[in-house]
Structures are given as C-alpha cells and as structure tokens.
Amino acid sequence: MSTEPVAKVHVHHGFEPALGEWVAGLLRTALxxxxxxxxxxxxxxxxxxxxxxVLLAFRPPRGMWSGARRLRLIQMMGAGVDALLPAPDLxxxxxxxxxxxxxxxxxxxxxxxxxxxxAKRIPRALExxxxxxxxxxx
Numbered sequence: 001m002s003t004e005p006v007a008k009v010h011v012h013h014g015f016e017p018a019l020g021e022w023v024a025g026l027l028r029t030a031l032x033x034x035x036x037x038x039x040x041x042x043x044x045x046x047x048x049x050x051x052x053x054v055l056l057a058f059r060p061p062r063g064m065w066s067g068a069r070r071l072r073l074i075q076m077m078g079a080g081v082d083a084l085l086p087a088p089d090l091x092x093x094x095x096x097x098x099x100x101x102x103x104x105x106x107x108x109x110x111x112x113x114x115x116x117x118x119a120k121r122i123p124r125a126l127e128x129x130x131x132x133x134x135x136x137x138x
Contacts, residue, residue: 007053007072008035012045014059014083023056023077059083065090073097 009027013020017040024038039045042061049068058077065071066089076084079100090096117123128134 008037009054009056010037010039010052011056012039012060014057063089
C-alpha cells in the first residue's frame, strides 16, 4: 500500500465559474475522500499554480506554467488541447490529456435528433404553438 499522499484535484473552468463548481461537485461524488479545489478566477489559479499537482481545466490561462513546480497532470475538459498548447513554459514532466470520445454517443444522438427535428419542421411547429396558430403550409 502506497504511503504517498493523494493529490488534490484543482478545477478551473476559465469561462464560466458556475460550471467549474458543477464539475467539482461531480468529482466530489465520484472521488469520495479526495480534496477538490475550485478556482473561479484566473488570478486565483495564477496565484496558486505552484501548489497544483492535478488540474482539470476547460480554458486555462497562458503564460503561467513556469511556476507550476508540482504539476504532474492537466486534464482538459474538452476533446482538444488547443486552449492550452502551445505552452513553451509548461514543465516537461507534465502530462496533458483530453476528453476525446467521452461524449461521442451523446453527440451522435443529438445530431440525429436535430436532423429529425428539422426534417419534421419542429421549430416551425413550436413557433406556431406559441402563436396559437396551426398551418400545414406557409
């Protein structure tokens, strides 16, 4: 059994702080006993980056990685890493991962649902419903 302390997970959404809190709540449920820290602002992240080992981020700020002395992993919330890279100041030991494929089934279902909605003119039907109209054509 390892005696190495379990790393805190730091969460920074970078676009919508409320979404960062929502993600942190999901992590607290999925990882009971693991400390989850949420940073709502870029300044909080920049100030504390020296203590971060694991960062879950959507759109992290650029130009702050040289101070990331303990950082081992950046898990991006999206499918790409273009919000992070290039990052020439990122220490070489940091692994960068993404969530590619995580929402594949849901996105394909959504695309099919939208195609069917457009083919069956659902947006038009909803507009007519709000206007208390019913016209088959026009």
